Amino acid sequence: xxxxxxxxxxxxxxxxxxxxxxxxxxxxxxxxxxxxxxxxxxxxxxxxxxxxxxxxxxxxxxxxxxxxxxxxxxxxxxxxxxxxxxxxxxxxxxxxxxxxxxxxxxxxxxxxxxxxxxxxxxxxxxxxxxxxxxxxxxxxxxxxxxxxxxxxxxxxxxxxxxxxxxxxxxxxxxxxxxxxxxxxxxxxxxxxxxxxxxxxxxxxxxxxxxxxxxxxxxxxxxxxxxxxxxxxxxxxxxxxxxxxxxxxxxxxxxxxxxxxxxxxxx
Amino acid sequence: xxxxxxxxxxxxxxxxxxxxxxxxxxxxxxxxxxxxxxxxxxxxxxxxxxxxxxxxxxxxxxxxxxxxxxxxxxxxxxxxxxxxxxx
Numbered sequence: 001x002x003x004x005x006x007x008x009x010x011x012x013x014x015x016x017x018x019x020x021x022x023x024x025x026x027x028x029x030x031x032x033x034x035x036x037x038x039x040x041x042x043x044x045x046x047x048x049x050x051x052x053x054x055x056x057x058x059x060x061x062x063x064x065x066x067x068x069x070x071x072x073x074x075x076x077x078x079x080x081x082x083x084x085x086x087x088x089x090x091x092x093x094x095x096x097x098x099x100x101x102x103x104x105x106x107x108x109x110x111x112x113x114x115x116x117x118x119x120x121x122x123x124x125x126x127x128x129x130x131x132x133x134x135x136x137x138x139x140x141x142x143x144x145x146x147x148x149x150x151x152x153x154x155x156x157x158x159x160x161x162x163x164x165x166x167x168x169x170x171x172x173x174x175x176x177x178x179x180x181x182x183x184x185x186x187x188x189x190x191x192x193x194x195x196x197x198x199x200x201x202x203x204x205x206x207x208x209x210x211x212x213x214x215x216x217x218x219x220x221x222x223x224x225x226x227x228x229x230x231x232x233x234x235x236x237x238x239x240x241x242x243x244x245x246x247x248x249x250x251x252x253x254x255x256x257x258x259x260x261x262x263x264x265x266x
Numbered sequence: 267x268x269x270x271x272x273x274x275x276x277x278x279x280x281x282x283x284x285x286x287x288x289x290x291x292x293x294x295x296x297x298x299x300x301x302x303x304x305x306x307x308x309x310x311x312x313x314x315x316x317x318x319x320x321x322x323x324x325x326x327x328x329x330x331x332x333x334x335x336x337x338x339x340x341x342x343x344x345x346x347x348x349x350x351x352x353x
Contacts, residue, residue, distance in 0.1 A: 077345065080341050080342050110342065110345070111339075111342035111343075111344075111345065112333075112338060112339075113338065113339050113340060113341050113342050114338055114339070114340050114341075115340060115341050115342075116342075117338070139347070140346075140347040141331065141347035141348070141349045141350075142331055142332055142333045142347055142348065142349060142350050142351045143333055143347055144328075144332065145328070145329065145332040145333070145334075146332065146333050146334070146335070150338070172324075172328055173322070173324040173325040173328055174325045174328040174329050174332065199277070200324065203324070206267065238276060239267075239268055239273075239276070240267070240268055240272075
């Protein structure tokens with residue numbers, strides 16, 4: 001089964017994981033810029049990180065026949081310090097034109113603060129300035145509902161924003177409807193302990209339909225599984241979904257969204 | 267979509283195991299010393315939702331565990347999340 005992994009943090013994963021993804025049928029994966037598990041001490045740390053995303057990871061993925069794309073930003077967790085965040089954002093123009101950069105992401109909120117919101121909105125403006133898609137992280141656990149509402153309210157102030165070029169990620173049962181109803185794309189993250197299990201993700205598809213939605217592993221340095229998407233596809237098969245229904249979610253939909261970036265060639 | 271019977275055949279054992287695991291978690295908490303915190307109150311509310319006859323229990327449980335306050339702080343008082351609004 002061919003599929004696209006639209007959200008994976010491969011800098012945190014081993015080369016063995018690339019091999020597993022390739023064996024499972026992964027043709028392309030997309031790596032949003034994110035928190036490294038610790039706060040970087042300077043903007044220089046992000047400069048090196050952006051080089052890793054745009055120079056090193058594409059080569060590592062190519063060894064297994066996987067196309068590697070990335071998104072750039074300062075993640076919401078480190079965006080609570082606006083001064084530091086702006087130093088990092090000043091680096092983005094140096095990298096934004098590189099051939100595997102899809103757009104701005106994963107921006108968003110972490111603890112739903114005014115500082116995070118300010119930096120979120122400045123990122124959205126960068127995406128508008130370069131006419132690129134946006135990938136948005138929604139907060140964890142108890143902060144997700146409030147944060148998702150704040151993000152949607154904030155995006156309403158961007159009159160020129162094309163909502164079909166914005167994906168709001170990590171939706172669950174309490175946020176999927178509001179994201180889709182507002183005209184955005186929705187991403188479901190398959191995690192063993194938080195976010196969605198495969199069966200809950202399939203339930204969300206049954207409740208909200210299969211348009212403007214994808215699923216991802218968001219595998220990183222935490223409890224996560226790079227094989228989550230093919231495992232969810234297996235669960236769909238067990239629930240009697242047809243191969244074309246599965247392909248729509250794991251390949252066609254990501255392709256439709258990602259092709260809006262001029263650099264996504266597959 | 268699968269019928270109810272087919273779904274039971276496919277997932278009943280897994281769901282049964284999860285319910286027993288929840289029961290064992292509550293037993294474990296009762297056996298251990300000390301006092302709990304407000305997370306247990308949210309947990310009890312979530313368990314009540316499971317008994318309600320409604321089609322959106324998962325959504326309702328997630329809402330039980332969600333921060334519903336309208337305030338927006340200037341900066342984060344702490345990082346990370348605990349699974350229920352504890353502060």
